[in-house]
Amino acid sequence: MSDESSRRYARPGELTPLTTVVAVAVLGALLAVVTEPRGVPYVVATVAGGIGGFLAAHVGARSLRDIGTRRLLAAVAVTSGAFAAALLVALDAGVRPALLPVVAVVCGFAWLGGLGVRSAIDLPVTPVAARTAVERIDRPTWYVIGLAATLFAAFSLYTAWLYAAYWMGGSDFGAYVHMFSTTLDGEGLLLHGKYRVSQPQGSYWGGHFTLTLLAFLPLFALVPSPLTLLVAKSAVVAASIPLVWAFARDLIGDDTIAGLLTVSYALNPFLWSAWVFDFQEQALLPLLVFGAFWAYHRDRRGVFVVLATLAFLTNEFAVVIFAGGLAGLTVAVARAGELRERAPTLVVTALAALAVFALGAVVTTRFSVDAGIPYASFAEPIKPYLGTRTGIGQVLRVVLAEPMLLAESFSVQLTQKLLFFIALFAPVLFLSLSDELSAGAMVPYLGFAWFIAGREIYHMFGAHYPFYLLPFIYVGAIRVLSRVEIPTPSRALLRRLLVTVILVNLFAGFAVGADHNVFPVQTNPEHNQVVEAAIEGIPEEASLLTQNDLYPHVATRPQATYVGRPDMFRMYQEAHGPVTPTYVLVDGGLVARQNDWSTPVEEALGERLEEEYGLLRCEDGVAVYRHGYDGPVEGITQQQPGQC
Numbered sequence: 004m005s006d007e008s009s010r011r012y013a014r015p016g017e018l019t020p021l022t023t024v025v026a027v028a029v030l031g032a033l034l035a036v037v038t039e040p041r042g043v044p045y046v047v048a049t050v051a052g053g054i055g056g057f058l059a060a061h062v063g064a065r066s067l068r069d070i071g072t073r074r075l076l077a078a079v080a081v082t083s084g085a086f087a088a089a090l091l092v093a094l095d096a097g098v099r100p101a102l103l104p105v106v107a108v109v110c111g112f113a114w115l116g117g118l119g120v121r122s123a124i125d126l127p128v129t130p131v132a133a134r135t136a137v138e139r140i141d142r143p144t145w146y147v148i149g150l151a152a153t154l155f156a157a158f159s160l161y162t163a164w165l166y167a168a169y170w171m172g173g174s175d176f177g178a179y180v181h182m183f184s185t186t187l188d189g190e191g192l193l194l195h196g197k198y199r200v201s202q203p204q205g206s207y208w209g210g211h212f213t214l215t216l217l218a219f220l221p222l223f224a225l226v227p228s229p230l231t232l233l234v235a236k237s238a239v240v241a242a243s244i245p246l247v248w249a250f251a252r253d254l255i256g257d258d259t260i261a262g263l264l265t266v267s268y269a270l271n272p273f274l275w276s277a278w279v280f281d282f283q284e285q286a287l288l289p290l291l292v293f294g295a296f297w298a299y300h301r302d303r304r305g306v307f308v309v310l311a312t313l314a315f316l317t318n319e320f321a322v323v324i325f326a327g328g329l330a331g332l333t334v335a336v337a338r339a340g341e342l343r344e345r346a347p348t349l350v351v352t353a354l355a356a357l358a359v360f361a362l363g364a365v366v367t368t369r370f371s372v373d374a375g376i377p378y379a380s381f382a383e384p385i386k387p388y389l390g391t392r393t394g395i396g397q398v399l400r401v402v403l404a405e406p407m408l409l410a411e412s413f414s415v416q417l418t419q420k421l422l423f424f425i426a427l428f429a430p431v432l433f434l435s436l437s438d439e440l441s442a443g444a445m446v447p448y449l450g451f452a453w454f455i456a457g458r459e460i461y462h463m464f465g466a467h468y469p470f471y472l473l474p475f476i477y478v479g480a481i482r483v484l485s486r487v488e489i490p491t492p493s494r495a496l497l498r499r500l501l502v503t504v505i506l507v508n509l510f511a512g513f514a515v516g517a518d519h520n521v522f523p524v525q526t527n528p529e530h531n532q533v534v535e536a537a538i539e540g541i542p543e544e545a546s547l548l549t550q551n552d553l554y555p556h557v558a559t560r561p562q563a564t565y566v567g568r569p570d571m572f573r574m575y576q577e578a579h580g581p582v583t584p585t586y587v588l589v590d591g592g593l594v595a596r597q598n599d600w601s602t603p604v605e606e607a608l609g610e611r612l613e614e615e616y617g618l619l620r621c622e623d624g625v626a627v628y629r630h631g632y633d634g635p636v637e638g639i640t641q642q643q644p645g646q647c
Contacts, residue, residue, distance in 0.1 A: 143258055147248040150269055155241035158278050162233040165279070166555060169531065169593050173554030173565040175466075176281035179232060180558035182207050182216075183223040188561055196554070196564045198575035198582070201373035209370035212363035214316040215291075216284035229555055232282040240278050243289035244269045247477060250297040254485035257494065263501035264484070267430045268477050270505055272512030273469040284317055285470040291317065292325070292474035296440075299332075300482075304348045311352050315359035319367075322360045323447045324471050329353060331443020338439075382412035382457035398455060409454045420453055420462045427464055427472070430508055431480035432500055441479025448472060530592050533623045536640045540620065541586050541627065548584040548608075550600035552593060565604075572607040585630050587616060592624025620644070 140148075165171055178195040185194040193207040193216075202209035207216075223231050247268050251261035268274065277286075295310035311329075315322045329352060336345045376398070381389055385408050388401045402409050413420075428435060435441035448471065452461035460466050489497060538557055541547055546562040554565035564584065566572050576582055587608065589601035605612060617632030622639040636644045 143252075143262055144245070144248065147245050147262070147265055150266070151241045151244035154244070154269060155237050158240070159234045159237040162237065162279055163230055166229060166233065167531075169534070169552050169556070171281055171552070171555050172567075173551045173558070174567050175283065176229070176232075177551075177554035177558040177565065178207070179282045180229045180555055181563065183220060183232070184227065184559040185561060186220065187224050187227070190561045196558065198564070198566070198572050200571070200574050200578045202371045203579050204370050206370040208366050210367065211318055212366045213284050213318055215287050215313055216317075218287070219284075227559060229558070236282050236286045237278070239286050239290055240274070243293055243474075246290065246293045246297070247481075250293055250300075250478075251481045251484075253297070254300060254481050256485075259498055260484060260494065260501070263498060263505065264431070264477070264480060267501060267505050267508075268473070270509050270512075271430050271469075271473065272508050273427060273464055274473055275512055276465060277467050277469040280466050283467040283470070285321070285467045287317055288314060288321060288470045289474045293478065296478045299348075307348065308352050308355065312355045312359065315356050319360060319363040321471060322356050322363070324444050324475070326353070326356050327447040328440050328444035328475050329356065331439035331441070331446075334443070335439040380456055380458055380461075382415060382455060384408050384411040384415075385455060386457070402455070412454050412457075415457070416459065416462070419459070423463050424449075428476065430504055431476055432497075432504065434483045435476045435479030438479035438482050440482060441475050444475035445472065527592075530623055530625075533625050533639050534590055534593075537588060537590075537620065537622075537625045537627050540639065541588065545586055546584040547586045547588060548582070548604065549588040550590065550604045552598075552600045553588060553590060557588075566607045567603065569603050569607040572603075581611075583615070583630060586619075587612065587628040587630075588626075589628075590625045 162171075166176070171177070173196070178197060181196040182193040185191050191204070191206065194205045195207050196205070199205075199209070207213075219232065219235050222235050225231075244265060248261060248265040251264050252258060255261045255264075291310050291314040295307050295314060298304075298306035298310060311325065314325055329349065333342070333349055336342050336349070376395070381398075385398070385401065388405070388408070389397070448468075456462070461468065464472065534553065534556075538553075541557075543560055544562065547557060547560060547564070549557060549563065549565050551565055551567050554563065557563040562584070564582075572582070587604065589604050591599055591601040593600075608616075612628065616628040616630055617634065618626060618636050619629040619632050619634075620627040620637050620639050621644045622641065625639060627639070638644045
């Protein structure tokens with residue numbers, strides 16, 4: 004192939020993304036609408052829309068006179084339609100019809116990019132561009148990609164297993180499923196299905212302001228299943244692994260050390276614990292933080308500001324931690340004598356943090372009647388000075404007036420705090436502690452977790468909290484290793500230490516997991532079938548109140564709610580009136596977890612469950628109550644009722 008032919012540029016009107024998107028979307032949507040009443044399968048409509056739309060976008064282009072270009076267009080269009088059909092068949096009609104044309108658009112552009120076809124930006128059009136790009140990926144990078152892909156598959160399957168075994172709770176996972184479902188169905192904006200006195204509207208924005216959470220909404224719209232969120236979370240977390248490798252390799256310049264640091268991150272037990280913990284928007288933070296600081300070190304200042312702002316928009320707590328890291332970075336820049344050069348970028352990023360934090364305060368106030376940190380989250384010595392929900396400003400005023408409160412709070416479970424702090428930094432050999440950026444990010448978090456908070460989950464770095472901290476810890480380690488000249492003998496020792504730490508952490512992670520019984524080996528498939536039948540027997544649109552571990556399996560229903568804590572449920576009723584759902588579903592027979600989550604529901608309703616509700620169906624510990632029912636009790640999978 005000649006140089007001229009391999010560098011042929013796209014002409015105006017040829018393969019433009021805008022015309023392709025418009026044509027595919029419009030024609031695909033029209034076909035879907037037109038064919039629906041006539042019984043034509045959506046698969047056929049989408050394939051026709053994908054092929055027809057793509058070709059229509061380029062009919063009349065001068066390039067169609069060239070036989071090679073015509074074949075290229077035909078291959079892309081047909082493959083786009085084929086991919087769309089295969090995906091839709093695999094999803095077995097679980098896709099919302101209005102979004103089917105999106106499948107063709109995505110598939111078409113995936114192939115356009117893969118074939119090296121670019122448009123309107125003066126980049127060369129060459130079918131071998133993709134192959135050349137792939138050939139540039141060396142063996143170490145393929146190893147990292149393979150590790151990330153393996154972990155993606157493993158955690159997707161494992162979390163799907165936990166969901167199927169009724170191990171996931173309503174407080175997090177079920178609430179997120181309900182948020183996406185109610186938003187798409189037009190029931191409300193991110194309604195979480197919880198009974199919170201401070202959030203009578205029921206919107207997630209009444210407690211936390213996040214815009215990046217909405218990035219998952221199109222995926223859930225395409226496949227409205229709880230499993231979509233679990234797979235999406237695994238995908239974004241796994242995607243951060245190659246990013247760590249690229250960042251570390253670029254700055255450190257030693258493939259072995261960069262690779263070991265990447266493996267240390269990928270197999271980090273704190274990352275794993277956050278990975279398997281339900282679904283949260285904070286899963287995006289590793290991608291955003293690693294990407295932001297890699298862009299910063301490559302002097303891509305605009306990219307840094309954009310990614311940092313997206314991190315701010317993920318959660319208001321992320322703003323505070325990132326601001327601490329930004330302060331540490333400012334100190335490092337000043338020490339290096341680069342403050343004048345870097346000041347504009349740092350100032351713009353700081354202003355973005357302030358703007359997002361202020362916007363978050365306005366939004367949460369709009370959706371709640373009492374914003375702030377919940378009373379239960381504070382340490383015991385501080386609680387007497389606070390209300391039911393307290394803002395950061397009031398907390399600071401309290402501790403400044405009574406400094407000894409901080410010392411008392413810090414002394415609570417001090418040994419445990421220090422042990423988990425050591426465990427968090429051991430995988431990077433405590434290198435991050437000497438980096439201003441990493442240390443700066445840790446200050447606000449530890450200031451809250453050690454001195455103000457009273458829940459173990461904060462200083463044990465449980466749940467999703469590692470997503471806030473691990474990116475800064477590994478960025479700090481990479482920065483330290485990039486600016487330190489390590490003699491050859493010391494490099495060998497560093498590699499051995501990293502290997503040792505990786506093995507120890509991997510063993511410790513599995514040991515702790517086994518000790519906490521994280522594998523649902525005690526599930527009863529026959530009992531689960533009874534639960535599924537009970538759920539199917541309740542009308543989809545009916546109001547339903549259920550328990551914590553059943554809620555994720557009914558959370559796609561518009562009027563499904565649950566009870567996690569009876570006291571909060573009673574407080575909600577005292578403030579906003581009685582809650583009277585049509586159906587109540589409880590199950591005291593689930594054996595996957597030690598908690599019997601049916602008890603909180605029964606305690607929350609109290610005598611009302613007997614006075615206002617009648618037992619409709621009962622079998623194997625599963626009970627379905629209906630409001631105002633006064634008839635015979637039936638079974639669930641059998642005609643006669645079983646033991647309740």
